[in-house]
Structures are given as structure tokens and as C-alpha cells.
Amino acid sequence: MKDSKGQILKTSLLLFLQKGFKEVTMKEIVKSSGFSKGAFYHYFSSKEEVFKEVIDVYFSQMLHLNYNNLPSNSLQSFYQANLEILQERDNILQSWYRETFEGDFPNNMYYILFDALRLLPEVKEQQTKRIQEELKAWEKVITNALTNGEIKTTFSPQNLAKQFVYSSDGIAMHMIMISSSEKLFKEVKEIWDSLYESVKA
Numbered sequence: 001m002k003d004s005k006g007q008i009l010k011t012s013l014l015l016f017l018q019k020g021f022k023e024v025t026m027k028e029i030v031k032s033s034g035f036s037k038g039a040f041y042h043y044f045s046s047k048e049e050v051f052k053e054v055i056d057v058y059f060s061q062m063l064h065l066n067y068n069n070l071p072s073n074s075l076q077s078f079y080q081a082n083l084e085i086l087q088e089r090d091n092i093l094q095s096w097y098r099e100t101f102e103g104d105f106p107n108n109m110y111y112i113l114f115d116a117l118r119l120l121p122e123v124k125e126q127q128t129k130r131i132q133e134e135l136k137a138w139e140k141v142i143t144n145a146l147t148n149g150e151i152k153t154t155f156s157p158q159n160l161a162k163q164f165v166y167s168s169d170g171i172a173m174h175m176i177m178i179s180s181s182e183k184l185f186k187e188v189k190e191i192w193d194s195l196y197e198s199v200k201a
Helices: 003-019 026-033 037-041 047-063 075-100 109-119 121-147 157-175 181-199
Strands: none
Touching: 003 026, 003 047, 003 075, 003 109, 026 037, 026 047, 047 075, 047 109, 075 121, 075 181, 109 121, 121 157, 157 181
């Protein structure tokens, strides 16, 4: 990807985070990108086209983790590393935002996801696949933790995995009203720590 196109996508992501898809205009995107209208339209012809590529390039990367790079023999190490990576990515987003806009960073990732699910049919399939991959990764780690004696529980690996994954999703949905990434990660860590303590051998 050329730097100019990347800059357009980065600026567009921040605008969508700030206002949501519906409220952002093509004129705003062009102006904020710093490019002339002609240069901008060399890459994109519509707001929908920009949004689709923002989702493909940035949003999917922000949500997707390469679970093969996370610790697999310890449930505690796995979820702690998981949180650390997500926090690092959130910090990058916040840094980008502060370079471009004034005011607090809007924690609107789920707003963008809802827009994407509504406007881009392929996103639903991608998200379903992502969730299944996430659950499989948790199940594998939980199975290893049961085998090596780190945890002990009557829950199946599948059900315990769902408790970890769905609890974080539920907290994230609730925290949209507060728009605080720091509070979101704090809440998720507290819930995951509590879940872990309840099954630790």
C-alpha cells in the first residue's frame, strides 16, 4: 500500500471512530486527509469504498490476534498476553487520534462494527469466523491447562472458553456508554482474573 493511500485510510478510521459512518462526509475525509480532491479520488470514489477498506485493513487487524504467538501452556499467561496486545493496539489508536484531533479518544469500535455488519455483508461471515477461531484458541489453552493441572473445573473447555470470550464482549458493549478504553480493559481483567481464580487448581 502506498503511503498516501495508507494516510487516507488512517485518517478515515479516526473520523469513523469519532462520528460513525453515517455522520462522516466525503468532504470531511478529503479535507482531513490533506490531499487534493483529485489525488483522493485517484484511490477512492465513494465513502462506502473508503469504509470497506478501512474495515479490511485496520478494523480486522485491531480485532484479530495471531493466537499461535500467545502462550499456550498456561491459561493465566494466555489471557494476560491477550489483554496486553489489545491494550497496545488501543494505545496506538489513541496516539493516532491525539495527533489528529483534540479531546478524548472515542471508544467507538463497536459502533463501527455495527455499521460494518449493516453495510458490508461479508463482514458478518468474517466476524463469525474470527469468533470461532478465538474460541478454538481458548479451548486449546484450557485443555492444556486442565492436562497440566493448572486448573480444575467441571466445565468443558468449550463452555469455559465461551465464559471468557463472551464476558469480555458483554463488558465491551456495556462500556460503550462510558467510552473509556482504560476502564474497559480494567473491567475485562477483573472478570478474567475472577474466572481464573474460580478454576485455578
